[in-house]
Amino acid sequence: MASRRTAFIPYNPKTILNKAKRADHWFWTRYSAYPYIGCQYGCVFCYCREQKYSPYDNPDDFAYVIKVKENAPDLLRRALSRAPVDLVFTGDYQPAERKFEVSRRMLEVCRDLGFPVFVLERSPLVLRDLDLIQAINARAPSVVAFSIISTPDSPNFDKIRQMEHLAPPPEKRFAAMEEFAKAGILTGTCMMPILPGLCDDEANLEAVVRRTAEHGGRFVLASSLTLSDQQRTYFFDVLRARFPDLLGLYQRIYPPKSYAPADYPWRKIALKIRELCEKYGIRDRVPRPIIPGDKRALNKRIVERLADQAYALELNGESSYRVWAYRKAAWAVEDLEQDIGLVYRTMGLKGLQSIPNIGPSLGREVARLISVMDGQ
Numbered sequence: 304m305a306s307r308r309t310a311f312i313p314y315n316p317k318t319i320l321n322k323a324k325r326a327d328h329w330f331w332t333r334y335s336a337y338p339y340i341g342c343q344y345g346c347v348f349c350y351c352r353e354q355k356y357s358p359y360d361n362p363d364d365f366a367y368v369i370k371v372k373e374n375a376p377d378l379l380r381r382a383l384s385r386a387p388v389d390l391v392f393t394g395d396y397q398p399a400e401r402k403f404e405v406s407r408r409m410l411e412v413c414r415d416l417g418f419p420v421f422v423l424e425r426s427p428l429v430l431r432d433l434d435l436i437q438a439i440n441a442r443a444p445s446v447v448a449f450s451i452i453s454t455p456d457s458p459n460f461d462k463i464r465q466m467e468h469l470a471p472p473p474e475k476r477f478a479a480m481e482e483f484a485k486a487g488i489l490t491g492t493c494m495m496p497i498l499p500g501l502c503d504d505e506a507n508l509e510a511v512v513r514r515t516a517e518h519g520g521r522f523v524l525a526s527s528l529t530l531s532d533q534q535r536t537y538f539f540d541v542l543r544a545r546f547p548d549l550l551g552l553y554q555r556i557y558p559p560k561s562y563a564p565a566d567y568p569w570r571k572i573a574l575k576i577r578e579l580c581e582k583y584g585i586r587d588r589v590p591r592p593i594i595p596g597d598k599r600a601l602n603k604r605i606v607e608r609l610a611d612q613a614y615a616l617e618l619n620g621e622s623s624y625r626v627w628a629y630r631k632a633a634w635a636v637e638d639l640e641q642d643i644g645l646v647y648r649t650m651g652l653k654g655l656q657s658i659p660n661i662g663p664s665l666g667r668e669v670a671r672l673i674s675v676m677d678g679q
Contacts, residue, residue, distance in 0.1 A: 307367050309343055311399060314370040320382035325637045326389060326603075328610035328630070329524070330446075331591045332421050333389040336379050338405035340370035343397045344425060345468040347541050348496055352534035362537040366468065369399050376408035383416050388443070390592060394422035396429045410435050419443035419592055423493055425450045425470045427479035437486055444592035446489045448524070449476040452502045456510035459501045462546065466498065477518045484519020489590065491515060491522035494576070498528055499564065500552050503572050509579050516583035524589055525576050527569050531562050573618050588614065601644045601676060602636050608672050609633035631660040636669070647673050 319336045326333045340358060342351065345366025352362045359365055372378075383391075391413055394406045410432055413420050420439055422429060429436075429447060439445050451473045453463040464472075483490040492515040497503050512523050530538055535557070542550045556564045573587070580587040591607040593600050613629035635658050636643060646654040647670060655666040 309366075309399075310368050311403075312368065312370045313373050314340070315374045316372055316378070318382070319372065319375050319378035320386070322386065325634060326591075326606075328606075328613070328633065330392060330421050330423075330589060331390055331607075332392040334383075334386065334418075335392040336375065336382075336409060337393065337395060338372050338375050338403075338409055339395050339397065339399055340372070341365050341368055342395070343367075343369060343399060344470040346425075346470060347466040347468065347538060348498060348528055350496075350529055350531075350534060352537055353531045354533055357533075362533050369397075371399065371403050372405060373403075375405050376412055379409050380412045380416070383412060383418055388416075388418055388594060390419050390421055390445075392421045392423070394420065394424065394429065396424050396426040396431075398428075400428060407432050407435065410439065414439045414442075417442050419445045419594060421446045421448070423448045423450060424479075425467075425476065427471055427475045430479050430482055433482065433486060436483075436488060440488050443594045444489065446491075446589065446592060447480075447483045448491055448493045448522075448589070449480050449520075450495060451476050451492045451511060451515075452494055452497065453507055454510040454514055457502070457504070457507035459504075459507070463498065463501050465545070466501075466541075477514055480515070480520050481518040484521075489521060489592065491520035491524070491585070491589070494523055494525040496528035497525055497572060499556050499567055500549055505575065508572070508575055512576065512579040512583055512585070516585050520585060522586045522589050523576060523580055524587065525573060527564050527567065529562050530557050570618055570620060577618065599639075599642060601642060601673070602639055604676055605643060605669060605672050606633045606637045609636065609669075628660070628665065632665045632669070635660045643669070644673055644677060 321335045323333050342349065343366060351357060352365050357365055359368060393409055396406060400406050410420065414435060436445060436447060453460055454473055457463065480490050492511060494511055515523050539553065542553060556567045558565055577587045588611055591603060593603055597603065609629050610633045613626050613633065616626045616629060639658060652666050652670060655661055655669050656663060661669060
């Protein structure tokens with residue numbers, strides 16, 4: 304398969320912008336727009352081979368048949384011109400971008416219309432557009448994160464690099480991260496996915512966190528591997544052919560019809576990453592970018608605190624009821640059209656408790672957060 308030539312297919316979709324009701328609690332993005340379908344890097348573990356993301360019947364085509372959305376910038380301009388300003392997940396700097404420059408033209412749209420961006424990359428090619436991202440960031444704080452799951456310190460580095468196929472070495476991604484940090488742009492690592500038996504040893508976890516901090520990154524956001532439909536079949540076929548020593552482990556952790564790992568100490572690993580981030584002075588969550596002049600900036604900072612608390616409760620094994628209480632309260636504050644500080648100042652705790660999914664206990668917690676933030 305290594306000798307197979309890549310085919311580039313011009314493609315004109317009818318729509319480009321995916322809209323959510325509210326920002327997610329992971330990347331803080333509300334919109335997403337992608338310039339290509341398929342990826343030349345061809346990472347073995349990539350979830351984008353799943354049927355809901357990939358149009359290819361043969362999952363091998365994902366890395367060799369690249370659909371280029373030629374009209375993406377025009378579609379994006381029309382869609383964003385009618386949308387409230389919020390964070391857009393966009394950009395794709397696989398090798399095709401050198402020739403087609405669709406990502407750059409989409410960033411130009413975001414710059415022109417004042418929309419912040421979240422760019423997640425495995426490629427240092429994103430540095431080509433540093434000037435453009437700086438211009439976007441000057442109006443609306445943005446994020447450039449790098450997908451990095453291992454360093455040469457890992458005893459499994461050679462196997463992990465084989466699974467990343469053609470992705471640039473992590474050293475180049477860390478070097479690019481440092482350039483964005485020097486330019487004043489929020490950056491960090493998305494350690495996604497952590498591969499069981501390969502990336503989850505303590506030495507590798509610490510190396511990724513340490514190098515992130517050393518290169519100016521301010522967070523390490525981690526998640527586990529997910530497997531579904533044709534991507535699951537593809538991944539197990541690769542293990543069977545190239546990494547048979549790992550097959551039994553993954554068959555146990557991912558029994559039939561399981562999407563997330565069923566028998567895997569994910570919480571323990573996530574807590575270790577949190578401990579390491581504290582050690583190196585960074586976070587295990589992405590700080591939420593707030594647009595200057597946003598009339599609901601306080602609301603969004605409150606949402607960030609509530610969502611972070613929901614994540615902490617989840618890691619600590621608290622009841623799902625408590626986790627969901629914080630999560631639903633965060634959604635309610637996100638949906639609130641009024642400034643929550645004004646609600647509290649004019650109506651007190653009663654006003655906060657009138658917000659859906661905020662009862663007496665969470666009302667007091669939100670009141671405390673408002674008082675702390677007003678004093679900042």
